[in-house]
Amino acid sequence: MRVLVVEDEQHLAAQMREALEGNGFVVDVINDGNEAVYMGNNETYDAAVLDLGLPGRDGLSVLHDWRHNGRTLPVVILTARDGWSEKVQGFRAGADDYVTKPFRMEEIIMRLRALIRRASGHADVMIRCGALEYDTQLGTFHLDGLPLKLTAFEHQLLVYLIHNAERVISRTELSEHLYSYDNDRDHNSLEVIISRLRRKVGAERIETLRGQGYRLCDRS
């Protein structure tokens, strides 16, 4: 899952990047409001963490701009000002959740996972595809009740697939959600990872539809 982090305080932004990447997210970090508007409008993200106190352009106006341009990605706002007025303004502008500074990284991660899960239409915290299970709170996979061992990239890929189970996903879409802005998108390596994943979760679970893409489906 690819997440946009908009935070002007460099150290905090670095901490967030580290924590999110450590938990299986692909992260782009932006320090400036105007750039945030551009990235949010032109890149594909599964969620965004948006600090309200930004230089250049404040967070609320960034959020307004995204929503105005039809971007529906879930957004968690970071507020430092306690006070409900700012939260109300944030939600009016289209926020989906808030976290008050100072916060623990686990809190952000939990919120993001819940938002992404709900945005893809899953009400339950456990997403199941046959015997394959994903715990959105802990971020772990189980197959037939046993923990599944995956590399970081495999994990990212499978998380995206299971959130969009039973749907055909093109390679372009996959790479949009799996590579950060700075990384080169390499369709060949995608293919390698898919085949490795097939070995771990069962080849029949990941279908290849020629010319269209991949589909995770319940074949049990």
Next chain:
Amino acid sequence: MNLSLRARLLGSAGLWSAVALVGVGLFIYWLFKDHAERTFDARLEANLLGLMASVEFNEQGQLIKTRDIGGPQFDRAYSGWYWQIAHDDEVLIASRSLLNASLPALASDAAEVLALTGPEGEALRARSRRFSAPGSGPPLSIIVAGPQNEIDDALSRILLPLIASLGLLGVGLGAAVWWQVRWGLKPLTRLRRDLLAVRQGSRDHLAHATVEELQPLVDEINALVTHNREVIARSRQHVGNLAHGLKTPLAMLANSLSAQQTHNATIDEAMMRLKRLVDHHLRRARAVGAGYHMGERTQMATTLEGLVSVMRHVYARGPTPIHITVQCDDGLAFRGESQDLDELLGNLLDNACKWARRQVMIEVHRTSPEQLTVVISDDGPGMDEAQRLKAVERGERFDESTPGDGLGLAIVHDLARLYGGHLALAANVPSGLRAELTLPAT
């Protein structure tokens, strides 16, 4: 003197009018009396001259009347009209009306106009003269007298109409002064009404004054109101910036500590206390500005709608979504700042949603023309009496298992008090907490 403007104007005008009316009344009375006396005296004088010309001494040295003078009133007994001609103490001839009585003899230095007492004890006004009649005889003195009460009657006849007409004039003047004062002070009354409206928040500035004398005052008050608002906004901005400034490094510190896996209870505790201290003092500082600003009003429905939407988002992440119902009278507005209302209702709602099992109910009613009541009730575990007391008093945190800083209810309590309202916590039936918040309404 601490008299009102109205009392000053009415009092001074009333006093002056009363003095003037009494003075004018006395003057008119005096004029009339003078006129009546002159007319009376002229009659006496005419009779006197007539008498003097119609008596003479005959050859025997007797004084005789050569013709009748005066009217019949001199012939009617004790009519009050008398004349007599005497030589020293000896009355030589007198009017028939005197019968056998006589008027007092004249002293040699008697004035020409004098007051006498008649034969029946009545007051008389008389004129006298010393003269010599034709023929040979001694020097004579003559007195012609008429009843004093003829003048008095005339005077008393005009006294009542005079008093009545002056009284009427006085009443008219009073009414005119009263109306003038009322009309003159009308701009002030309007100004006072406007100020009240500003204080109650139904308008945010005083209207342009209708009289130029008041315009400087209106300008000053408006400047003061604006300044007041700006000061509050600025200090809030500062407090917000301070919060932002303090919390970002605090967040970094907390995160780098947890990243290094140095889970030290003392450091955790210190961080927690730091965060709570910052929260506590920032919120108290924010609350200080509350309740002192004029001309603010905030729609209850709009604020509730915003907060409820926040709560629906935030508490949707729990396992069982919480159902929030809102019942709010139309057009109800809070007399105060929207940020403060957000704070008041946000904390209460957040607390209710945090503890509720399924249901949170919000009811807002106007309880008096100046007051509204917000009742927020949940179906959670509620609090016992001691907890409720503590919650309002100090913002103690009872249950560490649910996130929250425990300050919420105490903040609401403090803020409400600054606005002259109050927060009452009670047990909800069948379970949960029922928070009743009373606030000023417009």
